[in-house]
Amino acid sequence: MQLDKNYLKIYVWLILLSIVGVAWLQWPRLGDPYRVDEDFRSFYWFAKFQNPHLFPNDPEAGTRYVEIAMPWGKPIVTSVYSLGYDFLFYTISFVVEPVLFSKLLPFALMPVTVLYLFEFGRLVRDRNTGLVLGIGFLLFNLAASSAVSVLNGLQRSFALTFMIALLYYLQAQKYRWALLTTLIAALFYPPACVLMLATWGMSVLLSLRLSQIGAWLQSRATAYLVVAVVLIGVVLSPAVLHRFGVFNSIVNPAQAAPEASVEPPNVDAESSGSLLTDPAYGPGGRSELFNLFPFVGRGGIVDLGTDLINLLILLVLSGLIVLVRGRVAFKLPRLVWVMLAATILMFTAAWLVVLVIDKFLLYLPSRYTRVGLFLFLFLFFGLNAIDFVKDGTELLSRNLHRLVWLVAGIGLVILGLLLFYPSESATIRGLNMKWLLGLTGLLFGVLSVAILRRPPTSTVHTKRSIQLSPLTKGVSGLVIAVCVIGWLTYASILTEASYLNPPPEERALLQFLKTLPEDSFIGGSPCILDSVELFSERSVVFSCERTRGGHIIDVGLSAYYASDRQTVTDFCQEYGIDYLVIDLNTFSDEYLGYGRVYFEPY
Missing domain, CATH: 3.40.50.12610 (Rossmann fold)
Structure with missing residues (x-):
């Protein structure tokens, strides 16, 4: 990604804002060695990087990770599913302990992701759209860092960064960089790489149906895609071979567990019998395919309830945008729609593979939708946000009764939260947010009465812009205040949802x-x-x-x-x-x- 010198000041502010935001979230965890994402427990074997004598009787040796014997005596320890991720932690382990490094990793990932989103928004729309995408992504991740996020320091924390980078490079027709990004993704998080290849491939197929204008660019895209498929096939071949047990012969025999079976990271070992009838994947099992059919579970659209909450929030926001903007809201860059189609394709393909060969050869179906569907809904919201505010303000100014319903509706929501939301969950760093919420609700009530008593002549239209009355500005300010309070409350709940904090x-x-x-x-x-x-x-x-x-x-x-x-x-x-x-x-x-x-x- 080449940064434009004209926007150097914006880049600096975005980087600083990202670092400050991550520090606000991570600071309490940095000094506590026991506070880490619960899924990082799968990488306990990183301790063998500096002390290979640990876990001599580990039942997971040969399954979750392998030890490849070397002539010089010291074996190479890797999971073969994420060679780049493992090598990164191995290199850093000489300086920083792996658990701590997983908490430091977001300080690099978040600024990079925010900058890519800014550049993508600027490329497809304008500077302000890029700012909305970058800052919006930062705020959403800070509020839901335990779900689909770049903040947890796990393999999946790279998924959105790589996917966003690919969208930018394909949109900018920088196919060499798209190839490099996809190749690196294969080394860190293969499911993201597979989704990226599907997106790239579908974009090329759709381009070939167009007229001959830009045929040279299309041929370059196809050529680089073919190279990407070949190289990534080589990179992922050890993972595929290991999935079928081919590596068992080169694993250190002293470390291999007799009852272990082959499994990918974060996927429990497949027992004998069909996955569909295996109790381990059924109700009450360790790895339920569906907790809430067909939405939540390893075979669902998302595998965690927090992911579903995030999608529902984005879906509600997208619904409001459609209500205000109508069909014009769907005028997104074609590449965004291609990514959605590729997500659906890979979700379907992953399930077909399970039904045919009874293995998660294409990984868990939810691995694709929780990345692709989330990113699509976020981009739908971010690319429409500025026009939504403009159109919504104009719509409310022409229809004052709708503003009344909006204020009354928000007031009822506030009242419901005050009455039924537990105070202990609403307390953020010693401050009970219900006090702020109650004050905001009182102001909403006063404004509701004022709006009802005031004739609808408070907005002046000019050729250049719409001048809002102080009353309307006050309502807008309170709406923003409610959103901020809601964000803080939401963040206080979900940021710790999957983080360990032992008593x-x-x-x-x-x-x-x-x-x-x-x-x-x-x-x-x-x-x-x-x-x-x-x-x-x-x-x-x-x-x-x-x-x-x-x-x-x-x-x-x-x-x-x-x-x-x-x-x-x-x-x-x-x-x-x-x-x-x-x-x-x-x-x-x-x-x-x-x-x-x-x-x-x-």
Whole structure:
């Protein structure tokens, strides 16, 4: 991306704003080694970069990651699904500990993403549209950093950055940079790379149907696309081979677990039998295909409820835009529509592959929609936002009764939040936002009465612009105030939705377990062991976060709740378990009365 010198000041301000925003969110987490996105627990094995002796009996060796033996003795540790991501953390691990680096990564990713959005908006519309896209993306991510975001430091945090960069390069017809971006995406987050290739390919196919104008550009796009497909096929081939177990022969035999099966990162190991009938993917299983059919689940449109909330918010905003602007709102750059079509195509293709070969060969279907659908709705909102405000203001000025309904509706929403929203959830850093919300609601009530009593002659139209009365400006200001309060409240809830923050007693346990010998094998209460591998750097038999197939879970749970000591002793001796962690809460009547102590089918 070549930055325009005429906009140098804007670039600087956008970078500073991005860094300040990320710092506002990350500052409480930077000094706390236990506060990290819960999905980062999958990368506990990054600790082996600096200490290869850790996890000598790890059941996940050979599945979640592989150790490739080298002639010089020290093996190469990688997941083969994200070689670039692994290499980045390996390089940085000599200076910064991986958990901390995952929190620092957004300080680089966010400014880059914001700049790409600014350039894309400026390219397809104008400078102000670029500012709306860049700043809007920053605010949305800060409010929902635990969902589809560049802020969590995971592999998927690169997805939106790469996708936005590709849209910019394709729109600017810079195909060499588009090739490089797609190739790097394959090294960091393959699902994003596949979606990018689909978008690029569909854009070329649609271009070939047009007239011969620009045929040279079309041929360049096709040539670079072919090169991209070949190179990315080479890059992704280890992941495909590993998915079918081809790498089992070169994995260090001492590290391979006998009962393990091949799986991609963040996807639980596929058990025997069909995925559609496997209890692990059914109701109550560790990896439900559908929590809320057909929207939420690994096979749904999104795999987390927070993603669905974000999509619903964008969908409501998009609906308001359509109501105000009508059909003209759909006049988006063709490439944006192509991305939506590619998203639907890959979602469908991923499901077809599951039905045909019974494997997530194209990754989870939700991996495509949670990126492509979110980005489409965000771009739909951002590209229409400025015209929506102009058209909406003019519409309200011509129809004052609609302004009355708007004010009254917002007032009712405020009243409902004051009455039913829990105060503890509305408290942000010691300030109960209900006080601000109540004051805003009172002002809305006063303005509603004033508008009803005032004749509709308060707006003056000129040829150049629409001059709003002080009353209308006041209403607009209050609407903005409500939006800010809503953003702060929303952010306070979702920014911590998937972040770990263990209580003091769990932190003490994790610190103690880290003092045990490096080759310790730990069993016990499954869910209390979830964070042991990441923070204590010791192997566990199984946990709620890391399930295992086979007989071991049945035996382990039976031993955990056994009434005689010998059953526990036999279990520990058979599987080489050195320590057991017992959570007394798991023996309470309330816990046992819940009716489920682990995932189905156990």
